[in-house]
Amino acid sequence: MEVRFWGVRGSVAVSGAHSARIGGNTSCLEVTSQGKRLILDAGTGLRALGDQMLREQNLEAALLWSHLHWDHVQGFPFFAPAYVPGARLTLYGPGPDGATALRDVLDRQMQPPSFPVPLGAMRSQMTFATARDGEPFEWGPFRITPVDLPHPQGCLGYRIEADGRSFFYATDVEMSLDELSPRIARAMEGVDALCLDAQYTPDEYAGKVGPSRRGWGHSTAIEAAKIGAAVNARRLFLFHHDPAHNDETVERMAEEARAYCEVAEPAREGKQILVTA
Template identity: 45%
Template sequence: MEITFWGVRGSIASPGPDTIGVGGNTSCVEVRCGSTKIILDAGTGIRALGDKLLREGSVEASLLLSHVHWDHIQGIPFFVPAYVPSSQIQVIGSANGVMSLRDALAYQMTAPVFPVRLDQLGAKIDWREVRSGERFQINDVVVRVARQNHPGGSFAYRLDWNGRSVVYATDTEHFACIDPELYALARGADVLIYDSQYSPDEYRGTAPGNSKVGWGHSTYVAGVELAKAAGVGQYVLFHHDPRRSDAGVADLEEKTRELFPNAVAAREGMVIGLDSVARAA
């Protein structure tokens, strides 16, 4: 199992000289389990991933969407494998209470917003809507789904393969206690990728700026609490605030390591091989 980060920002892409080290693309993570290719979210980072996949040959992949807020789907119209007839893509996510998963993705590709409609894409695309608590397989990868606390709803996913596991839990806001659904999902996972957009002061509004309570995002301290309680092997800070510079991300990373030594801030191009991660207790 190998994890590659293609987009690590939240809310909106943030290119520039102060963010070039961490990267400015929005959420997209690739997980390879043997020959099985799984993509977690389709933010702007998926564009470069698509180019890489095409260089390797015909594309067969599954795309798991946490939710359909723009920063998690805006890369789909620029994911070139979706235009190639030989590509086979399975899109997995949830209905949002307003429209189906397919209709939501088609909505962002309608005139006058975009010149190509979803139904004009050349790839073979299959659609699957899942529910919280569901368990299913993608080839020999076991996938589990949990509901998260986010405006409009979002899903966390756990991937288990060959005795190793990764949990992807972005766009979630912590509670006064550890979220019991995320705890159950993350228990014993080798890697936890967690929404760590804010510091506690930023979240409460005691740092410069408004309170972020109710915005649907979390802090590195809440991430540490979950990682410790669930006994995960490595904690990855993810969904960085678009205003946070490379130096700011490094500062949060250092503060997190004081609480949970095996922590790292996600950066574009970073690769985590599960063979190099100590197994969870």
């Protein structure tokens, strides 16, 4: 199983020399195994992934959404494979009525006056499906288990297993080790790689620098590291970097996090990892 980061930024995309090493696109990951492709979230990183799929002429994928906040859907109108007849896409919306909720959001964001081309102009074969908390399903070689995470309007984490390896994607979650529910801890336990929200510094979260971020739905890199260590993750990728943080800040936060979890590192756009034991 391989994982590639196409977008690692939270909230809104950034660009410029100050973010060149970490990357500026919003959430999008690609997980591949045995020639099959999963896509996690449709932030602005999805655009370049779609172009890569066109170059490969491999136009089949399942897209899983953690939730429908804008930094996780905005890349979809620019996902070129969706316009290609013959492309086959399965789109999993999160929550009890995920298929309907996802279709509504993708439809609305492409309606006037927001966008010139409607969802109906996408001529690929799109099948809408639902991902529900605690109900595992299989797609290709992947076994996928959605898990509810604490976030405003909710968010699903995904435990993904293939080739005897495991990966857990947990973007957009506000937790500390003290608040970590046993249910989430069990779902994350022993994963080969864990991707975890680490947007804030402790001072930002507490309101010592600007407003308090408590209740905004994101975690500190320190708490992410404590959780990564507590669940015995073999690798930890700090994710959903704050748009106000330049490369030096993100790298310093990861360095500080390593005091609590020595396998912590910042997720970087373009980085591809082989998930191994």
